[in-house]
Amino acid sequence: MARKFGHNGIIIVVTASTFLFAFIQFLLITAYPSIMAEFDINATEVQWLTTAYLLTSIIFIPMSAYLSNTYSTKWLLIIALLFLAIGTLIGGWSPTFEVLIFSRLLQAVGAGIILPLSQTILLIIFPPEHRDVCDNVWCCGWTEPGRCHG
Numbered sequence: 442m443a444r445k446f447g448h449n450g451i452i453i454v455v456t457a458s459t460f461l462f463a464f465i466q467f468l469l470i471t472a473y474p475s476i477m478a479e480f481d482i483n484a485t486e487v488q489w490l491t492t493a494y495l496l497t498s499i500i501f502i503p504m505s506a507y508l509s510n511t512y513s514t515k516w517l518l519i520i521a522l523l524f525l526a527i528g529t530l531i532g533g534w535s536p537t538f539e540v541l542i543f544s545r546l547l548q549a550v551g552a553g554i555i556l557p558l559s560q561t562i563l564l565i566i567f568p569p570e571h572r573d574v575c576d577n578v579w580c581c582g583w584t585e586p587g588r589c590h591g
Contacts, residue, residue: 448566451567458518459559461550466494469545480538493542494549501553508554514562517554524551 469476473487508517528547535541567574 445467451562451566454518455559458522458555460523462555462559464553465525465529465548466498469550476538476541480541483539486538487543490545494545494552497546498547498553498556501550502557505554505557509561514558515566517558518562521551521554522560524548524554526551 473484473490476490477483477487482504512520524547528544528545528549528551531547532541532544535544539547564572
């Protein structure tokens with residue numbers, strides 16, 4: 442018999458997922474000089490890491506509405522987190538800059554699904570009279586990585 446995850450557990454997972462979205466978005470910015478030296482590329486080329494990530498996540502944000510109507514919220518969140526994890530593992534291993542860009546695309550697929558899905562999950566959990574708390578919880582996950590990153 443599967444154990445039910447309480448509201449607090451769901452809130453923690455969703456907030457952590459939102460935190461990952463924002464943290465991964467800023468993750469490589471401080472590593473740009475090292476990446477440029479490692480792969481012998483210039484500043485314009487290294488910027489593609491951010492551009493590819495943002496463009497891909499922007500594509501998947503509106504697609505998540507269709508996906509959330511087609512698949513269960515639980516499995517969609519798990520799949521999105523898998524995309525983030527696999528993209529991160531590939532990125533850590535990448536022998537070439539092209540593989541690193543591919544890893545950022547995988548991360549962006551997961552991130553583009555997580556962003557609206559996390560809001561949807563929190564709006565389902567919190568009753569209408571506590572939606573302000575819902576917004577604050579979501580914003581904590583979204584804004585803290587900028588401060589953590591430095």
